[in-house]
């Protein structure tokens with residue numbers, strides 16, 4: 001059996017980002033991947049701005065407690081005070097408003113006293129350069145705002161808007177068809193007969209697809225019939241999907257037909273079986289431009305193997321820049337020696353003194369979705385790892 005690293009290397013070998021680029025409005029761009037570097041079209045802020053409600057003035061004018069200055073006008077957000085101030089003058093100012101020329105500090109309202117004649121005093125010591133956001137503090141025109149390959153998250157969308165972009169060039173999304181297989185499967189919400197179960201895995205797999213930057217296409221449920229599974233696979237090929245994912249039927253039982261279907265379709269086999277737990281029987285292949293991934297049917301197996309293989313494949317096709325791999329943490333509890341497969345243990349994480357502690361969950365059977373849903377990380381135990389105590393270093397993969 002090949003290792004996880006070798007399997008991933010084989011799967012990603014020669015995979016290039018898809019070529020298409022769409023121009024789409026900002027509000028539709030969440031989760032898409034930026035196709036080009038984004039250069040700021042403007043400077044933010046474009047003027048020195050006050051960070052507080054108060055008064056703009058020269059610090060020197062109120063350097064001793066006996067001094068006062070005249071308040072000669074107002075600068076509000078969107079309505080600047082039109083001229084420079086001169087020594088002895090202050091301007092009432094509000095958060096976000098332009099600081100008038102001649103002023104070098106902001107006296108916050110809470111530290112200001114207006115005298116009966118309207119003049120202004122400071123009730124605490126004042127110095128220059130307080131509460132002023134300098135022009136260009138966020139970014140300047142011509143600066144790189146976001147690099148090609150960035151996954152567009154909420155902050156990136158707001159930044160692009162601020163930089164002057166109502167529309168963004170984004171990469172074409174990899175199209176990923178997901179087909180559940182098994183005579184026992186019924187859709188969620190349908191009556192569940194004796195010996196039937198609900199087809200649940202596809203919903204988790206589809207969510208992994210979307211979070212990675214792909215488009216998930218639901219191909220429904222096929223019975224354990226190689227003929228029918230073959231027809232659905234053909235549909236994926238006809239529709240030119242980038243990835244065709246099947247769930248179940250990759251093991252060695254009499255009703256496991258994915259290998260047979262691959263062979264009948266002339267799929268060029270990538271690998272079958274990886275030295276990992278859960279998810280060992282994963283099968284991959286390629287037919288023309290379509291990549292095929294046969295996920296194992298057990299719920300945790302399908303989700304762990306999607307996280308380790310399907311997700312990076314989508315990220316590569318989507319043109320995403322380098323992704324986070326295994327992280328360093330410390331064991332929150334002792335673990336047993338490991339055997340001949342890398343173990344991806346469903347775990348929770350907490351931060352203690354700036355370090356992440358990883359706590360394996362009690363039950364690890366690959367059928368347990370309640371355990372998988374509780375997990376925030378996969379604790380990775382390498383092949384043949386020795387038993388380890390709480391507090392020892394470990395590696396883990398955060399789950400989205």
Ligand SMILES: Nc1nc2c(c(=O)[nH]1)N[C@H]1C(S)=C(S)[C@@H](COP(=O)(O)OP(=O)(O)OC[C@H]3O[C@@H](n4cnc5c(N)ncnc54)[C@H](O)[C@@H]3O)O[C@H]1N2
Nearest residue numbers: 180199200201202247248249250251256280296297298301
């Ligand atoms: N003799 C052996 N038996 C098994 C081996 C082995 O090496 N030798 N490997 C085991 C491992 S490890 C796994 S993982 C499973 C994977 O088997 P399949 O991919 O063939 O999966 P199925 O048999 O079709 O289903 C397994 C299990 O998962 C349920 N399932 C399937 N699809 C879904 C779905 N969409 N949603 C929810 N649950 C699903 C299915 O009902 C079964 O209970 O094989 C072991 N056996």
Ligand code: MOO
Nearest residue numbers: 278279280301366
């Ligand atoms: O790999 Mo199976 O995934 O142990 O249940």
